[in-house]
Amino acid sequence: MAAARMGNMEIQPDDNYTWRKYGQKEILGSRFPRAYYRCTHQKLYKCPAKKQVQRLDDDPYMFRVTYRGSHTCHFFTKSPISSAAVTATTATVRYGLCSAIWTLLFL
DNA sequence: TCTATTTGACCCGA
DNA sequence: TCGGGTCAAATAGA
Numbered sequence: 535m536a537a538a539r540m541g542n543m544e545i546q547p548d549d550n551y552t553w554r555k556y557g558q559k560e561i562l563g564s565r566f567p568r569a570y571y572r573c574t575h576q577k578l579y580k581c582p583a584k585k586q587v588q589r590l591d592d593d594p595y596m597f598r599v600t601y602r603g604s605h606t607c608h609f610f611t612k613s614p615i616s617s618a619a620v621t622a623t624t625a626t627v628r629y630g631l632c633s634a635i636w637t638l639l640f641l
Numbered sequence: 642t643c644t645a646t647t648t649g650a651c652c653c654g655a
Numbered sequence: 656t657c658g659g660g661t662c663a664a665a666t667a668g669a
Contacts, residue, residue: 568659
């Protein structure tokens with residue numbers, strides 16, 4: 535299996551919970567497949583939060599991690615985001631030699 | 642044995 | 656119709 539696949543998980547730092555991969559699909563326009571994660575175990579059905587990891591075709595060393603949904607399963611007691619609608623927070627975090635773009639989407 | 646992970650197929654929306 | 660997203664079943668590893 536693809537080293538790329540494992541590479542995906544290699545970069546994934548555990549935020550506060552464990553994520554269960556429930557799917558993977560190749561996206562047109564991207565040379566790398568996108569992975570879909572969800573809360574595992576008991577939070578499987580209670581946490582609408584979903585995690586989406588996609589590699590940038592331009593920068594294989596850059597991973598775009600998109601969190602979408604409420605942070606029911608996260609320990610984000612203080613959310614700087616109070617505005618309604620869709621708020622996107624983009625932050626650049628560097629893990630070792632790779633850079634990751636974290637985007638938080640609250641629906 | 643249990644849980645997590647993987648692949649394929651199906652479903653829904655634009 | 657195509658693309659994207661999700662679910663389910665099977666398999667592997669601990």
